[in-house]
Amino acid sequence: MAQANKITDHDRIRRWAEERGGRPARVRDTAGRGGGGVLRFDFQEKDEALEEIPWDEFFRIFDENKLALLEQDETASGKTSRFSKFVNR
Template identity: 50%
Template structure:
């Protein structure tokens, strides 16, 4: 059985992403001015849509993450025990 966890802890999010080859990114074409646009954790090694994402520094990622009051919902493992890359951003409660 796979279970989800939720956090806003920067170090937990960064470690989870980096252990899976993920990088902080934004969706191209969604930023304006100082707004980074739509955030994503991008997995370049597993992506056929690499050109849709622009890598950004973790500091910029977390500035936007905190300003939008987001939490990170994620899984460590799939139901079969395989490492999971499932995640999404949700509003903090």
């Protein structure tokens, strides 16, 4: 069974995302609603709802909201996984 890991280290999060082609983003319609918006990774799948943001802004929102990243390195079949979810620390 594939395992998910809960991480808060900025370097590990950035490395995990970039290894999968992900860039820091937030859901466009949630920006400016106090707290900076809902965070996501943009895997370049042409999702118009996402707005790319700089890593420093991404991690500012991440820390202010006391989030952790629940991520999966590999699928049950051993392939690289892009499963991730932001959860409360």
